[in-house]
Amino acid sequence: MIPTTLLYTIIKTAAQLAHISLFIRIILSWFPHNRYHPFIDVIYRVTDPILLPFQRLIPGNRLGIDLSPLFAFISIQVFESFLLQLLF
Numbered sequence: 001m002i003p004t005t006l007l008y009t010i011i012k013t014a015a016q017l018a019h020i021s022l023f024i025r026i027i028l029s030w031f032p033h034n035r036y037h038p039f040i041d042v043i044y045r046v047t048d049p050i051l052l053p054f055q056r057l058i059p060g061n062r063l064g065i066d067l068s069p070l071f072a073f074i075s076i077q078v079f080e081s082f083l084l085q086l087l088f
Contacts (some may be wrong), residue, residue: 007087015080019073021046026069050076 025047033040054068054075 004088008084011080011083015076018050018076022050022069022072
């Protein structure tokens with residue numbers, strides 16, 4: 001059995017890492033960068049599964065701005081809260 005404090009820490013850490021990765025990806029989008037640099041490639045591999053469903057639902061080319069990170073941040077927060085309420 002996993003102690004509840006460890007489970008709480010794992011959920012909070014995973015959500016924070018997802019938020020940080022998304023934030024780095026947003027900052028990277030403002031500057032020219034090599035998509036295949038090892039560090040940047042890791043950021044894309046971590047954030048693509050989170051962003052792609054929202055990018056399919058809300059195409060950014062119509063609006064001129066990509067709102068998928070905003071919805072991803074909100075979804076991560078909602079999912080984290082749901083998990084914590086469900087488990088504790």
